[in-house]
Amino acid sequence: MSGHTHDHIDWADRLVLLRAADTLDAPAHAAIAARLAAKLPATPTVIDLGCGAGGMSIHFAEALATQTGGTIILVDATPELLHEAERAVRAAADAAQANRADGSTHTSNGRVPDGSAEPSGGHRAAAEHTASTAADSTRAVEGIAQTVEGAAQTAADTASTAEGAAPTVADTAPASEGAAPTVADTASTIEGAAQTVADTAPAAEGAAQTVTDTASAIEGTAQAAADTAPTVEGAARAAGGITPTAEETAQTVEIRAVVADLADGSLPDLLPPADLVWASRVVHHLPDQQAAIGTLTAVARTGGVVALAEGGLSFSCLPWDLGLGRPGLEDRLKAAQAEWFVGMREGIDGAVPMPYGWPLALERAGLADVSSFSALADHPAPGPDGLADYVHHHLSRLATHGAEHLSDEDRATLASLLDPDSTHYLGNRRDLFLLGARTVHHGRRP
CATH class of the missing domain: 1.10.287 (Helix Hairpins)
Structure with missing residues (x-):
């Protein structure tokens, strides 16, 4: 299966960007995972649809390891991403369980675990x-x-x-x-x-x-x-x-990986009923978003939770005045990205409009107790290690996808920021930051 999906994006090629984003999103993801895990029964089944590089399920694994264990099923249409996700989530689960067994504070991939282990x-x-x-x-x-x-x-x-x-x-x-x-x-x-x-x-x-x-x-x-x-x-x-x-009754966290497409209406036949169905920023890449939410709902067991991470506040990372070009570049980049997104949606074969918000879409899928919450991602300047690399990947993608919606001056400014040989190379700046919010919409299957 090709790394390209319905949106014609090569997600396997963007693995480096996804890894960097997962690292910077870790505090927000951990808070989201803990909040959703609190809604689940003992030894739940969690399905991460469109798991990407596995960033969110790392935190699901750590959250379940601190409770009574459970099963996490990773699902993605891109085998390269799925393989990376399985490796990362399994390592996080093993580390959390080992920490529980020996009482240490070792981490998986630099993350602070919260987990426990059950003997073999x-x-x-x-x-x-x-x-x-x-x-x-x-x-x-x-x-x-x-x-x-x-x-x-x-x-x-x-x-x-x-x-x-x-x-x-x-x-x-x-x-x-x-x-x-x-x-x-x-x-x-x-x-x-x-x-x-x-x-x-x-x-x-x-x-x-x-x-x-x-x-x-x-x-x-x-x-x-x-x-x-x-x-x-x-x-x-x-x-x-x-x-x-x-702590005494905690069980292991089992990790499974399934190559599948969320747009496939037969997906519920390929997966077991889940206590939590999670999809992060994946539904908006599918042709019929409302139908996709209906598929998510069908995967959940009666009483199970369906949760989508969609929308929120767009991330900001650049100061207003960069010392070159017109001030306010980032606002214009966001406008260019919005135009690119419209074109991306129009370019999806069989795209169906969804002219209403995500909570209403969950209600139309038959979910009850629909609600939303947000988690803040805040890394003030000069930011953690890896921030400059993430900003570089982020702006490089915008330069590619939104170039036709930018002025010549803004394109020249971007080129200078991304050039390691330029005196304005962003990797040499100490005023980069990251601020934004992830919003989660969720409901329960009656």
Whole structure:
């Protein structure tokens, strides 16, 4: 399958730009992922349609790893992008789970994870067996302790009989027969209260030694449990009737990749029902946007959430006066991009207009509880590492796509900004920044 899609854009060729954008969008994406993950049930299935380089699903993976795990299915029509997304998201999930297991703060691709791990199948089975053994040993100790308590009580009663100088041994013997089994087995005939005490004491001492030995065995078992798997404590707590914490019951995050096209009406037959269907800035590239939202809705299970990242505030990155050309270049670049977008939509085969906003489009698809929220991306000057490269890629794309909508002066200004040999090369500037907002529209399938 070619890297070109309905919009005739070579998305595989734009992989570098997508990676840079994902890095700069990371704080906003993390906030969005956490907010949406809070709406989901335990071990949910999340489908990222048009996943690109996987930037958003990295944060879904980290969010799920901190809860009870789940499954993330990456879907894209461009195999090159899908391969990169699967690699990046799997690495993030593995890092989050490893951090959970060892309590460290290592990150995946420089990101701060928030996740946890569950042992592998073999370790999990061993942990469950160890927890069961510990529970059985605990019950054994409780039984032995009851025996010792009974023996001690018998000894005390017998000593009292001795002090009371019962009339005859024959009178004492029937009382001894009613004592705990440990005392009854110690002597078949009680010749005297003093002899009973003497015979009972070794039995109590032996029982106490048994408790000591059993305690040592349990200590070893607990150590083995700690060595076997991080979740054995949670298993033992569960065996004791204590509800495990979220950290103790967390499961792994499974990653799957599917090459498919969101414009394909049969997509719901290729994917399992999802608790969250996510599509970020992909629907507006499809011929019939309303029909695409209907497909998203059909992929969601009953009660599942459909969420689109579309619109928001366009990103700004340049100062008003650059020291060359007319001030206000960025505003004119945005106007040129808007003209390019109109032409892009008109150039899509079978394009269908959607003359209303995204929330209304979700309602028309049959979703309930439709709402929207935004997440800010804010990197003040001089910005983080990689910002200049991102701005360079961003402006290069605008120079290509919007060139026909710019004046000769603005095209010359752009060329100078993008030329590493120019005195005005943007890579040498310290006043670049990035400010914008991602808006998410979401609803629930009734």
